[in-house]
Amino acid sequence: MSRREACRGAWVRVRDLTVRLGGQCILQELSCDVEPGQVVALVGPSGTGKSTLLRALAGLVPAAGGQVELRAAVSGRQARVAVMFQEPRLLPWLRVAGNVAFGLTGTALPEPERERRVQEALEAVGLADRAQAWPRELSGGMAQRAALARALVRRPDLLLLDEPFSAVDALTRMHLQDHLLAVWARHGFSAVLVTHDVDEAAYLADRIYVLAGCPAAVRHQVTVDVPRPRDRGDPRLAALRARLLALLAQAYDRPAASAAAPVGEARPSSRIGDDRHDDHIPAGAAVPPFGTRVGRAGRAVRRESL
């Protein structure tokens, strides 16, 4: 998993979850797990119900069947959940500090303690000097960091992220990803991340679920054993990315031509139609024989521009 002792965060157990929306079955008997302190990414073709699964975890959509169990790892009580959406969704009539304090809704804390926590959360995302700004005055990246602060101020056991970095430019996205990893390393919550970006999934996650089908279920489960802190140019992440693209191409039910070349012999063509696989990227995996040196060099250049 990571170098950190995974003792905080939340247990998530999803068993045979079925969700129907507007008479349509979106998720069918879906099962997945999140261990304490783990970052789990959900990937899959668009429209496969990744966000629906996340919203079911957040309690925003009701389950038609199955169980969802969210438990705090330490105490075993119901896990405290925070959600971060694709857009910052700051309340425009509250200043940044007020928006972060909104994250404490429902908690009974004395006023000084609230202020201290808000201040702390703002500092954690580097927005302490913008506490009195209006949301309108923030750039996209800053607004998303304020949303992260609003989620963190709750001290969540479980953080749910619905494509949180997809609406910002590439450089800002990398900053935000590293921000997230930094606060995750400090607070040790569990996280579930919906993303379209296989780079993001590979870089951030300990475990990746590939959702597919209509109604959707988990088709593949990939464990990422690359130690942290990770290097964006790590060849193991590149291999993982290629594997994910191949799995996604399968999920799209198309010939995996575009992604097949770099996957080489690892291409799991015989597995099409199988229900579920436990793929494993070992920590010491050898660099796969890629024919994509140019592309990787390009990636290295991009990383340097950080």
Place this chain on the structure above:
Amino acid sequence: MRPDRRAGGTLALSLLLPALVLVLWWLAVRLRWVEPYQLPPPRRVLTTLVTLAAGGDLARHIGATVARLLAGFALGALPGVVLGVAAGLVPALRRALDPTIQALRAIPSLAWVPLFLLWFGIGDRARILLIALGAFLPVYLNVVAGVENVDRKLVEVGRVHGLGPARLAWRVILPGALPSVLTGLRSGLSLAWMFVVAAELIASSEGLGFLLVDGQYTARPDQVVVSLLAFGLLGRLSDGILHGVERSLLRWRDALATSPGGGEG
């Protein structure tokens, strides 16, 4: 320094047209383009204004009009906000209320005058209720639209923070609908001004509307012009006050982006 100068320039520019009108008016009377019994010279209007003000009459009429306006506005706007919020939040209530209110809206509000007089007699009760009716509709319609158009995504933020219906309404939906509520109040107020004139044209003995009709009956155009001026100034003043309230409540909306081009990092 430059903004000051520009503001001064704007003021001068905005006074240009009234000054021009004043000169034309004076010329028109002076050169007998219009008869004095139709339009008195500006000086005469000023004299009437001073006389009315000095005798305390003007203050009495203004007081009566403003009192009716405020009573009627409050009586119309308050139910407008309350019902509007309720109808915006509860779709069933809205479906129940909407056809009736749309039908009421189709009737020109002044057409109610005879009925109101029959029901409530010739007195302040009928007048205030008429003003209330005028103010109610725009407030109600704007509030319903405002509540319904609150960003669903923000409502969802409230829900993931565990807000129940009442606190969701108070902390997310009402602030989100506030711009529309204030727009509704402002148009309700301007309609209330219209209705206060209509109401005071009906057999009243004081008020700026009475001053208008009295001026007509006694063939005193100077008095008519004085009350028109008073209506204009009071209307502008009351709208200015609401506009100020709006500006201070909606500061978050007017805040300008100070960090364009991505202040990330």
